[in-house]
Amino acid sequence: MKLNLQELPRVKGISKEEFLQEYFIPQRPVVFEDLAKNWPAYHKWSFEYFKEKAGEIVVPLYDGKPARGRQNSHGAAKKLPINEYFDILEQGPSDLRMFFFNLLQNCPELLEDINYPDFGVSFFKKLPVLFVGGEGSSVVMHYDMDLANNFHFNFAGRKRVLLYPPSQTKYLYKVPFSIVSMEVINMDNPDFKTYPALAKAKGYETYLEHGEGVFMPSKWWHYMKYETASLSLTLRSFPKSPKKIAEVLNNLLFMRNYDNLMRKINGQSWIDYKNKQAVKNTHKKSNIG
Numbered sequence: 001m002k003l004n005l006q007e008l009p010r011v012k013g014i015s016k017e018e019f020l021q022e023y024f025i026p027q028r029p030v031v032f033e034d035l036a037k038n039w040p041a042y043h044k045w046s047f048e049y050f051k052e053k054a055g056e057i058v059v060p061l062y063d064g065k066p067a068r069g070r071q072n073s074h075g076a077a078k079k080l081p082i083n084e085y086f087d088i089l090e091q092g093p094s095d096l097r098m099f100f101f102n103l104l105q106n107c108p109e110l111l112e113d114i115n116y117p118d119f120g121v122s123f124f125k126k127l128p129v130l131f132v133g134g135e136g137s138s139v140v141m142h143y144d145m146d147l148a149n150n151f152h153f154n155f156a157g158r159k160r161v162l163l164y165p166p167s168q169t170k171y172l173y174k175v176p177f178s179i180v181s182m183e184v185i186n187m188d189n190p191d192f193k194t195y196p197a198l199a200k201a202k203g204y205e206t207y208l209e210h211g212e213g214v215f216m217p218s219k220w221w222h223y224m225k226y227e228t229a230s231l232s233l234t235l236r237s238f239p240k241s242p243k244k245i246a247e248v249l250n251n252l253l254f255m256r257n258y259d260n261l262m263r264k265i266n267g268q269s270w271i272d273y274k275n276k277q278a279v280k281n282t283h284k285k286s287n288i289g
Contacts, residue, residue, distance in 0.1 A: 001192050001199060008206040019119050027217035029163050031206050035213055036153050041113035042211045045155040045231065047086045054107045055083030064095040064137060089229040094134030101130040121237045129234050133226035141172060141181035141223040145251045147244050148236040150216040154208035157230020161214055162187060164203040164221040170285035171201035172221060175278045177259040182278050187223045197286040
């Protein structure tokens, strides 16, 4: 048995009007095959280029090990200069990832290599962020806490992307007081016997090659697998509806702080409780006995 996945639609030369009407307003994902091909980044961005431009910057790195006990759920595994980290990636598979590297704050000259798409969308230009991962690394299935609309462009490698709309949340073993699925679930080889609801979830799949991008609408679940070491840029646009703004505030001010407090007080027992509830809630909502 395999996940129920469709290929994401792909477009070339899409106009602002078509993007807004066909994808942004109805909140449907799409792959841009050629949107970044006129950017300087398309020709310049590589691991060697970043080592030259930002190699001395020390960055936090994250691995695939779930947080245990009272560990910070967002804690870094280690910190290294970018050039040392990229040397590791060039040696072979690695689960080390560089997460949410803000170009504006850390290396603003690199912003000259990109263009914000003319799509009639308000981009939050203070937060152009870079994601890097080693071959074989992955990012747990999640949606963004700030409910941003993401425009994710891949460079210098190949990535597998799985997307699920908010309507499929009931099948995805969402962990209470979080925006993630259970970390123990292997989305590349899911255990349908233990997690049968996944078989009911209807999602989308694509592979991003160099220069390709994907629009991931607000609150859509996404899972990333680095097929090779790769480097990606995300441009973000925040939701404007009062309902979603209220949800963002709840996520940031209440949910995250409450979860962190309970983790500090109860340690591993809180994590175990949430995982058990994730299974119980999912099976109840998806009518699995």
